[in-house]
Amino acid sequence: MTTGSSAAPSIEDRWLRLEPTKIGWLGMEWARFEREIRMAFDEGIERGVLDRRYEFLFEDDAGLPQGTAKGGVDAFHRLVDAGCLAVVGANYTDSAIALTEHANAAQVPLVSMCGTDQFHGEYCFRMGNGDVGGDPALMVNWLKRNGHRRVAVVLPWSPISEEYVRFFHQECRRLGISIAAIEKITNATTTDQLAEKFAVLRDANADALVWLGYGGLVVSGAVRAALENIDWDPPRIMTTAFMQYIWGFEQLEGWVGIDQWCPENPRMHRFHERFVARYGEDPWMWPNAIPGLAYDMAAAVVEALHRAPVLTGPGVKVGLERIRFMPAVTGGPNTHIAGGPHDHQLFKGDWLHFGRVRDGKLEFEGLFTPSDDY
Known part of the structure; x- marks a missing residue:
């Protein structure tokens, strides 16, 4: 066999x-x-x-x-x-x-x-x-470097609102930025209601506007319409809600924000x-x-x-x-x-930076640059 x-x-x-x-x-x-x-x-x-x-x-x-x-x-x-x-x-x-x-x-x-x-x-x-801590740190850094010392804040409610506020207050205290006024909103806030809140912030004599939260109302067009309704065009910066520019650059016209798409x-x-x-x-x-x-x-x-x-x-x-x-x-x-x-926070280095929407297009606003206060 x-x-x-x-x-x-x-x-x-x-x-x-x-x-x-x-x-x-x-x-x-x-x-x-x-x-x-x-x-x-x-x-x-x-x-x-x-x-x-x-x-x-x-x-x-x-x-x-x-x-x-x-x-x-x-x-x-x-x-x-x-x-x-x-x-x-x-x-x-x-x-x-x-x-x-x-x-x-x-x-x-x-x-x-x-x-x-x-x-x-x-x-x-x-x-x-x-990042709930990183976004405010970069935003306050940008405000400081660009000479904005008195800011108005829009705070959309979310599960991380308290985290955003805590870090923003911390960074403002550290870099000497004054908060002139804060207005709280929800996703149910109408354009007219938003315009009223923006008017309060404008009248607080702030030299910049901060959007500290999610961006649903920005993408919907309500924020741009409300600012136009009261004829207010301040220097302004927002969290990584900015990355929703992909859904409509025209809605974020004039905003600087935290981004992660870097041409460099x-x-x-x-x-x-x-x-x-x-x-x-x-x-x-x-x-x-x-x-x-x-x-x-x-x-x-x-x-x-x-x-x-x-x-x-x-x-x-x-x-x-x-x-x-x-x-x-x-x-x-x-x-x-x-x-x-x-x-377990796995990104290191310059993983967050700045972008801007100008004339309906995304521009690179730069990487984090330490101010003289650090």
């Missing part, structure tokens, strides 16, 4: 026999940015950074503010129960806050672009599309070139920081998988904490990604 022999399995066969690594994506926005995140993972395979296949699982319902906290929690646990080693998303502040305790209890890293300090813990990682970052341009070469068209929302931010978030997970001592949730957490000086597409030319055991 003769015994047949079979050839040893090829590298490709062994690759296909490995179970894929599952990564969860939480939030309806990922349907728009699936090409960016797949590009990061495919490039990881092409570069030999990933040594096994990947599988993406998507859940549209991240919870608040569009849905309910329970909806987001349930969706997160479905991804965890399906075997995801990390979940990326819950990008709205509201949804991230609601999921904080669940990510920490499940011991599965949750990587979010939220900006709140309320999202923290062993398994909570931030790659912020803004060569990696953003190379990302764009690779994307167009791969897919034959610009990313959705281009030019804007969000496509590059989606890519950076995915690329950070790729690097975390590479560095993970074991492919478990706790292992990927360690992998994220072991990233150092990873070049970023988002932000200025010195932006990089790095973590640590107690350092």
